[in-house]
Amino acid sequence: MKRVVQSSRLSARPGVPTFVLFFLLGIAATGFSQQAEVTYFQGTANLKSGSGSLTPVDFGTTMNAGDSIVTGNDGVVQLDQTGGSQITVQANSVFTLQKRYQDSNQQTVMTTVLGAVSYRFAKLAGSPEPAIATMSSVAGIRGTVFTVYAASDGTSRYEVTEGMVEVSSAGQSVDLTQNQAVEVAAGAVPGKVEALHGSLDYSKWNSQKEQDFSQNPVAALDAVGKQMDTFIAEFDKIEPVYVRLKSELDTNRAELKKLFDEGKKDEVQKLNSDKIRPLEIETTNAILTVRYWALSALSLRKYVMGRMFLINTLKHIRNLDDTNYKAFVDHFTKLDRSFRAAIVPSLVPLDI
């Protein structure tokens, strides 16, 4: 059966998907803390690779930048990194490992999209340190043991057992030290720092969040919409930079070919070292960040908004003409439209 897939913004440009793939495979294969190995697992757990496949994890499975771990009701996965750092992905969770370019450095970002993920960093994991994120917040680590929870409504919670974590969201930060916790609602600044009394029952906490969401789904969706707006705004900042750099690179490569055909070896070498190589690095860093924001928006859309749609639709399945449900669907459709217009053209079928 032949299917026609609508062209995307990236794939509309000849050579770009190949470039992206080679690049992503390249970064995945190098560097400290850019990959992790499965050292223990139980129950249902799958690795969704950057190339789009969904396969059960096994002992020794390597998780590279661009990959996600998706666990089932009974699934737990432990990942070890070079240097002794350890990541434990609990049941019903989605955990992603990504790369982005920030402050003149490539940075690893470990995101708890949904569920619970515990971290034990034996030492600062390379330079720069990895960022720990959820759909609504980012945390900087200072050598520590902590757990990150992400609820179905986009709320996140950080619990620090040892060391220190700086949690940032919506332009504000709070520092957590040993035995402290903080919650961050989607699109909001961090909440009040609280003392940690035992570990959280994620299932109960998430159920409460889903109940709260059911009480006022439009408000919950609105909060997630703010987060989506943030992702789209960041994407919109970097995407034109990538397009400009790529165009510049293509022009210089054409010039290089011309000089090569004319046999001007010295000029070829000069153009290559002075312009093309620096441009390749800049373009690579730009596409890395474009992908980071696009995939972050996709995760929010798929795992948070998607689940909200599912829960609310099932709640009203006997009466889809309900006024509240209609208001929710209207709002959902509006947000989805923004996502489709801004982000989908930069995704590829393998992302789904």
Add this chain to the structure above:
Amino acid sequence: METLQTNGKSFPSVHRLLGLTACVVTVALILASCASVPRPLKPETTAAIGNAINAGSVDRLLAMSSRTFAFDGEVFDRSQDISTLWNGLVQAGMKVNLAALPSGAKSMDGQSTDQPVTSTSYKKFSDSTITDWFFSRHVPPLSRMITLETNLGSFLLVASDTGKMGTVIYGLAGPVK
């Protein structure tokens, strides 16, 4: 020409060989095409799906569900989400009208509620690029889109029963108007 005597009749051996070859080729073609000829879901497949829903057997439904699953325009790859979907429908009291399930015989007569999945089938779930990609990547050729008449309305279900995995459900949409 060399001939073969059989029951008093003579056959040219070349013709005999050609005939044999034609038979072998025909059988081979028939066998090869069995797996690639579009055909409706087996009645036992649709019955199994309908019975699992009516019995509230979420475990059976989950066992039949693809790891990547579409509900309307949403694509899920977490078992919890797929479980929430089936549990939610069962808890809402969804009952399939088994008598209205498509059968092989019915779907051949042009009044089909069992259709092949085509390049535009995704639009019945959601007219979006993501859903198009889901169908392209995760719904294999020869899958079928059937209509389930239920007490909650009509639902579209995409499934196949031709692969090694037996019955696999790839998605559900509805209730459709």
